[in-house]
Every structure is written in C-alpha cells, then in structure tokens.
Amino acid sequence: xxxxxxxxxxxxxxxxxxxxxxxxxxxxxxxxxxxxxxxxxxxxxxxxxxxxxxxxxxxxxxxxxxxxxxxxxxxxxxxxxxxxxxxxxxxxxxxxxxxxxxxxxxxxxxxxxxxxxxxxxxxxxxxxxxxxxxxxxxxxxxxxxxxxxxxxxxxxxxxxxxxxxxxxxxxxxxxxxxxxxxxxxxxxxxxxxxxxxxxxxxxxxxxxxxxxxxxxxxx
Ligand code: B16
Ligand code: MG
Numbered sequence: 001x002x003x004x005x006x007x008x009x010x011x012x013x014x015x016x017x018x019x020x021x022x023x024x025x026x027x028x029x030x031x032x033x034x035x036x037x038x039x040x041x042x043x044x045x046x047x048x049x050x051x052x053x054x055x056x057x058x059x060x061x062x063x064x065x066x067x068x069x070x071x072x073x074x075x076x077x078x079x080x081x082x083x084x085x086x087x088x089x090x091x092x093x094x095x096x097x098x099x100x101x102x103x104x105x106x107x108x109x110x111x112x113x114x115x116x117x118x119x120x121x122x123x124x125x126x127x128x129x130x131x132x133x134x135x136x137x138x139x140x141x142x143x144x145x146x147x148x149x150x151x152x153x154x155x156x157x158x159x160x161x162x163x164x165x166x167x168x169x170x171x172x173x174x175x176x177x178x179x180x181x182x183x184x185x186x187x188x189x190x191x192x193x194x195x196x197x198x199x200x201x202x203x204x205x206x207x208x209x210x211x212x213x214x215x216x217x218x219x
Contacts, residue, residue, distance in 0.1 A: 002110075002160075002161065003218075003219050004107075004108075004109045004110075004217045004218065004219060005109075005161065005165045005166060005167055005185075005216065005217045005218070005219055006109075006110055006111070006112065006156060006159035006160075006161035006165060006166045006167070007104060007109065007110070007111040007112070007166070007167050007169070007217070008111065008112050008113070008114045008152055008155045008156070008159075008166055008167070008168045008169070008179075008184070009111060009112070009113055009114070009168075009169050010047065010113075010114060010115055010168070010169060010170045010171060010172070010175050011113060011115035011117055011120050011123060011124070011138075012046070012047075012115065012116075012117055012171070013046060013047075013171030013172065013189070013190065014094070014097075014169050014170065014171050014189050015093060015094060015097055015127070015129075016088070016092055016093060016094060016123060016127060017092070017094055018085055018088075018117075018123065019046060019171065021081055021084040021085050022045070022046075022053075022081060023037075023039070023042045023045070024084060025077050025078075025080040025081040025084060026042070026045065026053065026057055026077060027042075028080060029057070029073060029076065029077045029080070030057055030060075030061060033061055033063055034061070035060070035061035035062075035063075037057060037060060041057075041060060043172075043173065043194055044056065044173070045057070046171060046172035046173070046174065046175075047116055047146045047147075047170065047171070047172025047173070047174040047175040047178075048116065048145065048146065048172070048174055049116050049139055049145040049146075050074055050077075050078070050118065050139070051074070051145075052145055054070065054073060054074055054077070058070075078119075081119075082119065085119075085123065085126075088123065088126040088127065089126060089127070089128070090127055090128045090129070092126075092127060093127055093129070094204065094205055095204065095205060095206050096204060096205025096206040096207070096208060097205045099205070099210070100205060100208060100210075100213055101129065101132060103210050103213055104213075104217075105132055109217050110134040110159050110160075110161070111132075111133060111134065111159075112133055112134055112135035112136065112137065112155040112156075112158050112159050113133050113135070113136045113137060113138065113155065114137050114151045114152045114154075114155040114168065115137070115138045115139065115151070116138070116139050116142075116145055116146055116151065116174075116175075117138055117139050118138060118139035118140050120136065120138035120139070121136060121138065124136065134158060134159055135154075135155055135157075135158025135159055136158075137151050137152075137154045137155045137158065138151075141154060142154065145174075146172070146174040146175050146177070146178040147173075147174040147175075147177035147178045147181065148178060148181075149178045149179070149181040149182035150178075151178065152166065152168055152178055152179055152182045152184060153182055156182070156184070163182050163183045163184055164183050164184070165219060166182070166184040166185070167184065167185040167186075167187060167216055167217070168182075168184050168185070168186050168187065169187045169189055170186060170187070170188060170189065170195070170198070171188070171189045171190045171195075172195075173194060173195065173197075176188055176195050176197050176198045177197065179198075180197060180199075185199050185200075185216065186198040186199050186200075187199065187200045187201075187202065187216075188200070188201045188202070189202055189203075189204060189205065190203065190204075191203075200216075
C-alpha cells in the first residue's frame with residue numbers, strides 16, 4: 001500500500017525559470033503592436049494558457065485582430081519563446097529543485113507534472129528529467145485551463161493517488177487556485193503576498209529543506 005502523498009509540480013517558474021522568457025516574448029510581441037506590458041500584468045499571465053494569455057494582452061492594448069492574425073501572433077510568440085529557451089540543459093533547473101527531486105526518487109515517492117505549457121515535454125527532455133516523472137500532464141492534455149483544476153486532477157489520476165493526498169508546487173495565482181479547487185495542498189513558490197491563497201509559501205526551492213518535504217509527504 002502506498003503510504004506517501006503524491007507530488008505534482010508545475011513547470012514554468014517552479015522547476016525551470018522559463019517564466020521570464022514567456023514574459024520577454026509576450027512583451028516583444030506587444031511592443032511590436034505598439035504597447036507595453038508590465039511585470040505586474042505578467043503575474044496575471046503566469047500559469048495561463050497561450051490562447052488566454054494572448055486574449056488578455058490584446059485586451060490590455062485595446063487591440064482587436066482577425067482570427068488569422070491571432071493565430072499568427074501566437075505562432076510567432078512561440079517561435080520567439082522557443083528560440084530563447086533553445087539551449088536549456090540540466091544546469092537550468094532552478095536552484096534547490098534537484099535536491100527535492102533526488103530525495104523523492106530515492107524514497108520512491110511518485111511525482112507528476114501539471115503544466116499549462118504545450119512545450120513541457122521538450123523542456124523536460126532538455127533538462128534531462130523527463131523519465132523521472134510518473135505522469136506528465138501539459139497544455140496538450142487538457143480542455144480547461146488553470147484556474148480550472150483539470151490539469152491537476154488528471155495528474156493525480158496518473159499518480160493513482162486521491163486528490164486530497166496530492167501536493168502541488170505552483171508559482172502562479174491561477175495554479176494555486178486550481179490546486180485549491182482540486183482539494184489538494186498548495187505550495188506557493190514566489191511572492192507570498194501574491195500567492196496568498198497557498199497553504200504554504202516559499203520564495204524558492206532553496207528555502208525548502210528535506211525535513212519539510214519528509215513531513216508533508218507522510219500520509
Ligand atoms: P506555452 P506552467 C504556463 O506554464 C506558463 O506559466 C504560462 O506563462 C504560459 O502561457 C503557459 O504555460 C502556456 O505555455 O505557450 O509554452 O504552451 O507555469 O503551467 O508550467
Ligand atoms: Mg508556472
């Protein structure tokens with residue numbers, strides 16, 4: 001019988017610092033359209049799907065575009081983003097993450113990915129950690145974006161662990177809300193004033209010690 005909880009990691013901003021590249025690519029697109037987006041506005045884009053991010057950004061810039069132009073903007077933002085992350089390798093894991101992944105692997109504690117990104121698999125491959133996840137759920141697998149809990153509920157199913165026994169690491173407001181709505185324990189990674197609805201808060205993984213992980217994984 002499995003007597004440990006299941007862990008679900010968000011990707012961008014939790015495992016790897018791609019959040020800043022999403023921002024730079026969206027900002028470049030907005031600048032090309034004649035307006036800017038701020039870091040505060042970017043907080044609202046974290047964890048949000050590509051389609052919803054673009055809708056939100058165009059709203060901020062008071063821009064209306066045709067369907068074709070919308071598709072073109074999404075494709076060119078993604079191309080720009082992929083170029084920015086092209087040379088990622090295992091040295092790009094965020095500080096402190098490896099220590100936690102190694103502890104979980106060594107102690108047979110299963111973990112899954114629950115990300116809104118449609119680029120999650122190639123990123124995990126680049127980081128050389130893809131095969132360590134028991135399940136990977138990303139933007140290609142869901143019909144409802146965060147803050148809808150779908151992505152985490154599917155991840156829990158892949159782990160074979162009940163939702164209430166899952167713990168989610170998230171850097172976004174939308175993701176913390178999704179985890180809470182799934183009935184899971186939410187751990188906010190980032191600014192605790194922004195991620196105030198999380199059950200636990202840490203600025204980053206260097207603040208998380210193994211004693212804390214040992215405590216929360218116990219059923
Ligand atoms: P893509 P996460 C999210 O990933 C990002 O936080 C968000 O900024 C991005 O728009 C979304 O993925 C879609 O990403 O364009 O790569 O499909 O944080 O849920 O891992
Ligand atoms: Mg994230």
